[in-house]
Amino acid sequence: MGESGVPDFSSWSCPLPLRDYPTIVMAHGGGGKLGNELVEHLFLPAFRNPELENLGDAAVLELGSGSNPARFAMSTDSFVVQPLFFPGGSIGALAVNGTVNDLAVSGANPQFLSASFILEEGFPLAQLAAVVSAMADAAKTAGVRIVTGDTKVVERGHGDGCYINTAGVGVLRPGISVSPLHAMPGDVVIVSGTIGDHGMAIMSVREGLEFESQIRSDCAALNGMIAAVLDAVGEAVHAMRDPTRGGLASTLNEIAAASNVGIAIDETVVPVRPEVQSACELLGLDPVYVANEGKAVFFVAPEFADRVLSILKAHPLGRDAALIGQVTTKHPRMLVARTAMGANRVIPTQIGEQLPRIC
Amino acid sequence: MKYLTEFRNGEIAQRMAREIALITTRRWKIMEVCGGQTHSIIKNGIDQMLPAAVEMVHGPGCPVCVTPLELIDKALAIAAQPRVIFCSFGDMLRVPGTEGDLFQVKGRGGDVRVVYSPLDAVDLAVKNPDKQVVFFGVGFETTAPANAMSVHVAKRRGLKNFSLLVSHVLVPPAIEAIMSAPGNQVQAFLAAGHVCSVMGYWEYPPLADKFGIPIVVTGFEPLDLLDGIRRAVLQLERGEHRVENAYERIVTYAGNLEAQKMLAEVFEVRDRAWRGIGVIPNSGWRLSAAYRAFDAEERFQIAGIRTVESPLCHAGDVLRGALKPAECPAFAKQCTPRHPLGATMVSSEGACAAYFNYGRFLSAEELANAGAVHG
Numbered sequence: 001m002g003e004s005g006v007p008d009f010s011s012w013s014c015p016l017p018l019r020d021y022p023t024i025v026m027a028h029g030g031g032g033k034l035g036n037e038l039v040e041h042l043f044l045p046a047f048r049n050p051e052l053e054n055l056g057d058a059a060v061l062e063l064g065s066g067s068n069p070a071r072f073a074m075s076t077d078s079f080v081v082q083p084l085f086f087p088g089g090s091i092g093a094l095a096v097n098g099t100v101n102d103l104a105v106s107g108a109n110p111q112f113l114s115a116s117f118i119l120e121e122g123f124p125l126a127q128l129a130a131v132v133s134a135m136a137d138a139a140k141t142a143g144v145r146i147v148t149g150d151t152k153v154v155e156r157g158h159g160d161g162c163y164i165n166t167a168g169v170g171v172l173r174p175g176i177s178v179s180p181l182h183a184m185p186g187d188v189v190i191v192s193g194t195i196g197d198h199g200m201a202i203m204s205v206r207e208g209l210e211f212e213s214q215i216r217s218d219c220a221a222l223n224g225m226i227a228a229v230l231d232a233v234g235e236a237v238h239a240m241r242d243p244t245r246g247g248l249a250s251t252l253n254e255i256a257a258a259s260n261v262g263i264a265i266d267e268t269v270v271p272v273r274p275e276v277q278s279a280c281e282l283l284g285l286d287p288v289y290v291a292n293e294g295k296a297v298f299f300v301a302p303e304f305a306d307r308v309l310s311i312l313k314a315h316p317l318g319r320d321a322a323l324i325g326q327v328t329t330k331h332p333r334m335l336v337a338r339t340a341m342g343a344n345r346v347i348p349t350q351i352g353e354q355l356p357r358i359c
Numbered sequence: 360m361k362y363l364t365e366f367r368n369g370e371i372a373q374r375m376a377r378e379i380a381l382i383t384t385r386r387w388k389i390m391e392v393c394g395g396q397t398h399s400i401i402k403n404g405i406d407q408m409l410p411a412a413v414e415m416v417h418g419p420g421c422p423v424c425v426t427p428l429e430l431i432d433k434a435l436a437i438a439a440q441p442r443v444i445f446c447s448f449g450d451m452l453r454v455p456g457t458e459g460d461l462f463q464v465k466g467r468g469g470d471v472r473v474v475y476s477p478l479d480a481v482d483l484a485v486k487n488p489d490k491q492v493v494f495f496g497v498g499f500e501t502t503a504p505a506n507a508m509s510v511h512v513a514k515r516r517g518l519k520n521f522s523l524l525v526s527h528v529l530v531p532p533a534i535e536a537i538m539s540a541p542g543n544q545v546q547a548f549l550a551a552g553h554v555c556s557v558m559g560y561w562e563y564p565p566l567a568d569k570f571g572i573p574i575v576v577t578g579f580e581p582l583d584l585l586d587g588i589r590r591a592v593l594q595l596e597r598g599e600h601r602v603e604n605a606y607e608r609i610v611t612y613a614g615n616l617e618a619q620k621m622l623a624e625v626f627e628v629r630d631r632a633w634r635g636i637g638v639i640p641n642s643g644w645r646l647s648a649a650y651r652a653f654d655a656e657e658r659f660q661i662a663g664i665r666t667v668e669s670p671l672c673h674a675g676d677v678l679r680g681a682l683k684p685a686e687c688p689a690f691a692k693q694c695t696p697r698h699p700l701g702a703t704m705v706s707s708e709g710a711c712a713a714y715f716n717y718g719r720f721l722s723a724e725e726l727a728n729a730g731a732v733h734g
Binding site for chain 1: 363367368369372373401402403404405407408453462463465466467475581697715716717718725
């Protein structure tokens with residue numbers, strides 16, 4: 001920061017990419033490259049510390065002193081989804097499950113959440129009650145307690161009805177070391193179910209795009225399913241992540257980059273619901289980039305692949321789990337998919353949100 | 360998915376590729392005109408399946424890519440005005456003008472909206488009588504009927520606050536221009552299936568005769584494309600030059616007559632500048648005299664636009680099929696989807712973006728040897 005408190009462009013580590021977009025554009029929040037650049041060139045240099053530098057879904061914290069400090073995970077997320085209620089979920093359920101899942105994929109047992117509301121003047125109380133009730137239900141299902149919160153109101157026209165921020169903490173499981181940095185060559189890649197459900201559910205109810213068949217969001221708390229895997233074969237799981245914004249492709253690219261490995265997947269075995277695939281075809285979107293809110297990706301030592309798959313398939317949230325690929329030393333930091341035609345294609349990180357094509 | 364899955368069968372595709380290899384005795388260059396086909400060829404790796412002697416040349420059929428820079432700049436200027444709602448299909452938002460793109464206009468407070476149909480923009484005009492609603496009408500013959508319909512509806516409803524920024528281009532004059540260009544090497548064309556679903560293919564026999572080239576109306580799925588290529592090679596090997604329809608489940612000879620009637624009423628043919636290529640005679644549409652009042656260029660007299668193209672960008676050569684994207688010195692170096700120097704790197708249908716997005720910065724050998732999947 002400069003002396004006036006205004007960011008000093010020249011003091012950033014590499015400000016050049018940010019100068020291309022001197023104002024915030026929607027793609028900065030799209031889970032793609034522009035958002036990553038904000039983190040890399042603005043937030044990280046400004047806040048730099050060892051906990052932040054891991055850039056996990058949750059920060060790993062050690063509290064207390066001595067030889068055996070308690071280890072926690074902490075995470076936060078904000079929710080601005082429109083519409084507030086959609087097939088299969090709501091902003092309230094998302095706000096709880098999103099933070100619960102970020103903690104769970106870090107190897108923690110989520111326990112306590114905060115909830116902050118930014119409400120727009122004129123927002124109907126009945127709708128707020130429905131949102132809060134959905135949060136309470138989600139918290140109960142996930143087994144977490146909402147223990148602190150805040151409410152702010154902004155003038156009419158300055159918000160979109162209701163924004164929610166949640167933060168959460170959980171105790172890290174002992175003896176487990178999952179991290180986006182730990183994917184190893186030979187690891188198999190397992191996804192816990194069909195991809196793209198949430199993103200297409202939201203799209204299907206947006207103005208001007210109503211589909212005949214209702215696609216439901218997969219919004220769910222994953223801590224129970226993940227605990228089942230970690231309880232049984234915790235040491236075999238090297239990395240986990242929930243592929244939310246930016247979808248499966250962004251998650252796999254992030255882990256490939258963080259672990260400095262290549263990832264090869266077989267496009268034909270990635271589970272996608274027919275109605276999601278159809279909606280994607282219609283809009284010219286690729287389901288690998290579409291958001292999920294109730295899926296996890298596991299990087300598992302190959303000898304445990306069958307075990308993890310059977311545990312997932314036995315869980316209600318993991319019935320459609322599939323082994324979709326493997327970590328390789330070839331093409332480091334790159335995600336390569338084998339197509340149905342038997343050819344290979346690279347799946348890169350998107351710049352921002354996918355844009356529906358003209359024709 | 361019916362009508363899609365059965366045209367994506369990997370085994371049949373391999374068989375068709377082998378058949379193409381069997382009938383090929385010489386080197387052939389075949390151009391697919393449509394950007395959607397380029398996208399599908401690269402995404403599915405169709406070009407990797409073909410014998411080395413059959414080379415696919417990517418044509419100028421990405422509407423986003425060939426929209427002149429001047430018109431993008433006009434769009435930016437209009438979208439930045441107060442009391443304007445500027446509507447567009449998603450692709451156009453990231454196309455760089457001389458200064459910035461529509462995303463940035465939106466970030467600075469411009470009311471820029473992605474719509475899925477031009478009729479949604481007409482609805483916006485009805486709901487916002489105090490605002491001027493402009494739709495960026497970009498595309499080939501495929502998108503033109505819906506755009507024509509939007510103006511038709513706006514006129515019928517007496518809307519004074521709806522207008523169309525028109526950048527419509529036509530396929531047959533582009534084929535004529537490519538074949539007439541000095542040094543042209545293209546020997547056959549895959550005609551764009553969805554363009555022909557609207558226009559039919561009655562426009563193509565004179566071109567096939569004039570230039571002695573096979574033209575095959577082709578779809579977009581892997582088996583469609585392989586069938587189109589197979590038929591083109593077969594004609595080339597036999598020394599024939601006919602128009603064939605390999606997309607019969609969608610395309611008829613006459614096309615969609617209702618749509619053509621609407622187009623003839625709303626639009627008139629004019630010369631058009633194609634970004635990276637130049638002016639092609641009679642290659643585009645503008646609103647006809649009866650609908651001229653809905654022309655955004657007339658309504659918003661934007662003057663003083665000075666366009667500057669990147670000197671490093673070879674998009675023109677790429678669009679003419681003279682250069683493969685990966686052969687451009689700037690490809691994947693100065694020019695990436697994050698820092699596009701030209702529109703061919705922006706649009707998902709642009710040849711450069713297709714090459715980048717599907718990993719064609721790796722060598723063919725590296726790509727073929729990419730990691731084996733376990734299990």
